[in-house]
Amino acid sequence: MQGNCGLFFESYRAEAGLFNTGFQRWSLGLFVALLLLCPLVLDTYLLSVLNLMCIAVIGAVSLNLLTGICGQISLGHGAFIGVGAYAAAQATLNGVPFLAALLLGGGASALVGMFFGVPSLRLKGIYLAIATLAAQLILEYVFLHWETATGGSRGLMLEPPKILGFSFEGERRMFYLLFAVAACTLAVVANVMRTRHGRAFVSIRDFYLSAEIAGVNLFAYKLVAFGLSSFLAGVAGGLWAHYTLFLSGEQFGIGLSITYLAMIVIGGLGSIVGSVMGAVFMTLLPEVLTAATRSLTGVFPDISSQLAALREGVFGLTLMLFLIFEPEGLANRWRLVKSYWKLYPFAH
Amino acid sequence: MTKTTPLLEVKGVTLTFKGIAALTDVSFSVEKGRIVSLIGPNGAGKTSILNCISGRYTPDSGEIYLDGQDMLRLAAHKRAAMGLSRTFQNIALFKGLSVLDNLMVGRHHLIHYGLLSAIFYHGRAVADESVHRRRVEDVIDFLGLSPYRHQAAGHLPYGVQKRVELGRALAAEPKLILLDEPMAGMNLEETEDMARYILDICEEWGATVLLIEHDMGVVMDISDKIVVLDFGSVLAQGRPDEISADQAVISAYLGTEDATFMGR
CATH class of the missing domain: 3.40.50.300 (P-loop containing nucleotide triphosphate hydrolases)
Structure with a gap:
């Protein structure tokens, strides 16, 4: 470690850094290195869970930007992801290179998100939630009925993504692609958070009257939040489309929107680390429950028919217990654990 | 006090809420580099004036100029760039x-x-x-x-x-800083610190101050000029010694009989 005690910054720029201590950098590096080695060790099933996590991280952090950081509740996030998915899918089907298609998907989703963000000028809190719920339902209808673009109820079939002739086919290759995009997304949101736009978002959430006095154009920044959040959601959608290789409208229902809301509430509103934790938790939970019920079937073969229902119940129960015992989210618990170990073994 | 150019001019501002007049034909000016206090009983319209200046409310009639700029034409969030800034009564x-x-x-x-x-x-x-x-x-x-x-x-x-x-x-x-009861809820020591800060803001930071405050001792001590509001209109304005001697102010603000606590 360094020879001095505590952190000393010699420039404002150094203090604005995201990872300031050697320990932070090393542990993050180690963590990333371990993740990058995962595809060599894990089997296809575990890798697919990891891949779903990467997509969920992008979706969750983008919703947290809008809801946790800017304070604008959105129940339409699932549909915005869907817009990105269909737009990116149509782009690659029409011969656009994958990365450009991903950006196009993001762009399409950003436009739609900003359009449905317009009511945020007048509506706050629960009323905005209802307005975005309307967006969700309208878009679901469009997914189902605009058959030339979405394939309607037949859905769309896709090819695995190709970048410069290299095909990302299979879980293993896909992991590197998804992981890279997820890491970029986290970096983007972290950067936004330490600059004037991120501060303006939080100021709108915390006290919009003062934000206005300070010169923050409330409407413009809310729209930017909607646009940026939907852009990243669209990217998540584009990845989802090219990962599952099949798109249909019901994938982007209200359930998906609520799952993402649950992720950021469980992880911690307004926290980037929390978004990641919430995404990981919410992706793991159904898998763990499935594994648990499968092992139970061996013990009690008679109740296998009830187990599916039981799994849903446990899922809901887990969420509720979380809200009761961990209302600040996993990010807060993580912070408490860290501060406990900081002083260990001298508690005071 | 020598005459200086007004930084803020409030001219004939009238503000009504569904027919109830909050402000009636309020006019006063704040000279550059001064500390001007707005006083008046609860509900006299002090904060309403601040809200009109900062853009929270739009007056029904009247004009507000900051450094010659027509503030009422600007959206609230654009007024910061014109040199306007404020604090709120509640944090x-x-x-x-x-x-x-x-x-x-x-x-x-x-x-x-x-x-x-x-x-x-x-x-x-x-x-x-x-x-x-x-x-x-x-x-x-x-x-x-x-x-x-x-x-x-x-x-x-x-x-x-x-x-x-x-x-x-x-x-x-800011060129003009609006302070809405900065000493509310503070103890004596904190109040004195705050008064010192306000004086320094005016003298060292070169900002003009428009202050709403109920602590008469502070108001009398640090203000260059006092504007008294009562029932939404200007009752009197002038130097602290003029205001504390003004019969209309004393009767409206302090009750009719005893004015001794005006001067601390």
Whole structure:
């Protein structure tokens, strides 16, 4: 470690850094290195869970930007992801290179998100939630009925993504692609958070009257939040489309929107680390429950028919217990654990 | 007091809420480099005036000029760039942001890099953040906020939060700073500190101050001019000694019989 005690910054720029201590950098590096080695060790099933996590991280952090950081509740996030998915899918089907298609998907989703963000000028809190719920339902209808673009109820079939002739086919290759995009997304949101736009978002959430006095154009920044959040959601959608290789409208229902809301509430509103934790938790939970019920079937073969229902119940129960015992989210618990170990073994 | 150019001119402002007059034909001016106090009983319309100036309310008629600029033509968020800044009666901080970031938001209208620069944290964003951070540090030093720099504003003691809010207004480098009861709820020591800060803001930071305050001792001590409001109209205006001698003010504001506590 360094020879001095505590952190000393010699420039404002150094203090604005995201990872300031050697320990932070090393542990993050180690963590990333371990993740990058995962595809060599894990089997296809575990890798697919990891891949779903990467997509969920992008979706969750983008919703947290809008809801946790800017304070604008959105129940339409699932549909915005869907817009990105269909737009990116149509782009690659029409011969656009994958990365450009991903950006196009993001762009399409950003436009739609900003359009449905317009009511945020007048509506706050629960009323905005209802307005975005309307967006969700309208878009679901469009997914189902605009058959030339979405394939309607037949859905769309896709090819695995190709970048410069290299095909990302299979879980293993896909992991590197998804992981890279997820890491970029986290970096983007972290950067936004330490600059004037991120501060303006939080100021709108915390006290919009003062934000206005300070010169923050409330409407413009809310729209930017909607646009940026939907852009990243669209990217998540584009990845989802090219990962599952099949798109249909019901994938982007209200359930998906609520799952993402649950992720950021469980992880911690307004926290980037929390978004990641919430995404990981919410992706793991159904898998763990499935594994648990499968092992139970061996013990009690008679109740296998009830187990599916039981799994849903446990899922809901887990969420509720979380809200009761961990209302600040996993990010807060993580912070408490860290501060406990900081002083260990001298508690005071 | 020599005559100086008015920085803020409020001319004939009338404000009604569904037919009920909150302000009736209010006119006064605030001269550059002065501390002007608005006083009056509860409900006299002091905060309404501030809200008209800062853009929260739009008056039914009347004009408001800041440094010759017609403020009523501007949306509220554009008035910061004209040199206007304010604090609120109840603490209106960004609770989730650190003291530092609260003050940085105060400078929002002075920071101009674009979204792409922010997303990649590259170029202007990096350079500008450092420059503005340096200016914010000046405010932090001035208000003695350095121990709290990185703490979330919502977790600070009341008196410190009041100071942070003053700091946020000051960080905007305003020409005119509107203070809505900055001493409310403070003890004697904190009140004296705050009075000292206000005098320094005027003398050293070159900002003009329009102050709403109920602590008459402070108002009489630090004001260059006092405007008295009663039932939404201007009852009197003038130097502190003129106001404390004004019969209309004494009867309206202090009751008809005893005026001894006016002068502390």
